[in-house]
Amino acid sequence: MTMHKTVGVSVDAMIEDLRTLVETESPSRHLEALALSAKVVAAVIESRLGGEAVLIESEAGPHVHWRAGGEPKVLILGHHDTVFPLGTLERRPFTVEDGHVTGPGVFDMLGGLVQAVHGLAALDDRSGVEILVTADEEVGSRSSRALIEERALACGAVLVFEGAADGGALKTGRKxxxxxxxxxxxxxxxxxxxxxxxxxxxxxxxxxxxxxxxxxxxxxxxxxxxxxxxxxxxxxxxxxxxxxxxxxxxxxxxxxxxxxxxxxxxxxxxxxxxxxxxxxxxxPPMPESASAELFAVAQRLLPGIEGTSVGGGSDGNFTAALGVPTLDGLGAVGGGAHADHEYIVIEAMTERANLVTDLVRAIRNA
Known part of the structure; x- marks a missing residue:
């Protein structure tokens, strides 16, 4: 494997954590697999950020919730369920090659989760930050919606780590x-x-x-x-x-x-x-007005980054509908969601993790 290093964030460490998550298959509705996946997600969070990641049981499988303490200011939102059935990994194993990482779930959305955790790890002070990783986003979020809405309202700002839009654009609106x-x-x-x-x-x-x-x-x-x-x-x-x-x-x-x-x-x-x-x-629809404030911050931090509205939905739709500022598509740069050619771009991982660090710092200081 080619070595990739940067100050504050190690791409190699991100790739190894991503390997750990991808190689723990987590198809939606498979409760046994999701129970194991939740424990692995919690272990990755705890190893990088300290503290305790709590498993919240539900009929759809365990959700993972981590809090840094202090007054809630920003919610990092993601999911650990994927659309791929057990056995997909055997046919399409985790692979690092030609500047890409491939494997079931790398783009939607395990790569984004890893980048978020490592971006937070670069902060000396993580107070006010929460992470919620749900078990049923791919099947409608019926068991997690109330929890998502509760924590979004408590925090007042939501960063969603679904994969980026084409070209790395952030998702500023959703149908x-x-x-x-x-x-x-x-x-x-x-x-x-x-x-x-x-x-x-x-x-x-x-x-x-x-x-x-x-x-x-x-x-x-x-x-x-x-x-x-x-x-x-x-x-x-x-x-x-x-x-x-x-x-x-x-x-x-x-x-x-x-x-x-x-x-x-x-x-x-x-x-x-x-x-x-x-x-x-x-x-519900996620209007661009819901992301305008946070997108403006992201543009100041990373000049040239673009935003776009997309047809797919995410849990950001729920938080935006509450009037909570929500910015989506902060996850991995890549493509092929739900497809056999799913991939993420290694070169973009550092920039996206650093954007997490800077966004959280800016939100807390606002």
Whole structure:
């Protein structure tokens, strides 16, 4: 491995901590794996920062919470669950090569966590700082949302260590996002002998998909995308059941209300068919106004750094919706989130860790 050193922050040490986290696989909803991952995350935090990282049990797995003491001023927010199933590491092991680190979860978002911890370690005084690393961000943060909101309000400023946007840009705005699921009930019959005796759930689902897709308004940032559909049991049976899953992204509270009302109002086209709709836009939009104050600080500290709004959601959506200043995308520079080519750029690790140090110092001194 090529040696990378800098004053205050050791890239080699960051890479070794990142290896430790990545090689402890942590797929969402796998409670046994997440329990081990939380202990490993806590151990890394304690080894670099001292103190005690407390495990907060939940139905989704343990969240990790570390506090430096003193009046809360800034919350470092991240997650240790990943989208990759157990066994991914065997197929795609942690690798350091050609200036990149690859492996499941390096960009989303274990690299960011490591940079945050090492950036904080460079501070002589860490008072007022908290770290919260949750276990269920990739699956909606249902068990952690209340805790995230509580600590964000207590601290008054939130730095989110999701991976950076393209080119290393910070994420100054995010769309609200959520999902809906339609269950459609018809009536089975023999497709050859008496097709008219049935109520075709697949045809009803087709009508619904067209209605749903028409709800999108890309000109105002609203996308409504049917993503998964199922129907039928045999090729000679009129299908009695069908399901449709839909991904939704919005930029405004008004569009969130319109979309949720539209899904609630969906009605069958075929006589006798029944529709059940579940879901919501669970992550509210993160407006750029929520990040403006902290982004201005980041620009003073690191001239030339850019900001951009993105379509994906994070736990920063929740904190921004509370009116708490929130800056996102402070994590690793790289790409390939949720994909086999996921990577981070080694050369950028020092700069990002140093930005953590300087941002926290500036927030506390404001």
């Amino acid at each position: 609200g996002c959520g999902g809906f699921h339609l269950s459609i009930t018809g009536r089975a019959s023999h497709a050859g002998l008496e097709p008219a005796a049935g109520i075709n759930a697949l045809i009803e689902a087709s009508y619904q998909v067209l209605d749903i897709a028409a709800l999108g308004r890309p000109e105002v940032g609203t996308t409504v995308t049917p993503t998964v559909a199922t129907a039928g049991t045999q090729d000679n049976v009129v299908p009695a059941e069908a399901t449709v899953s839909v991904d939704v992204r919005v930029e405004s509270a008004e569009e969130r209300e319109r979309i949720e009302s539209a899904f609630a109002a969906l009605a069958p086209h075929l006589e006798g068919a029944e529709i059940t709709v579940e879901g919501a836009i669970s992550r």
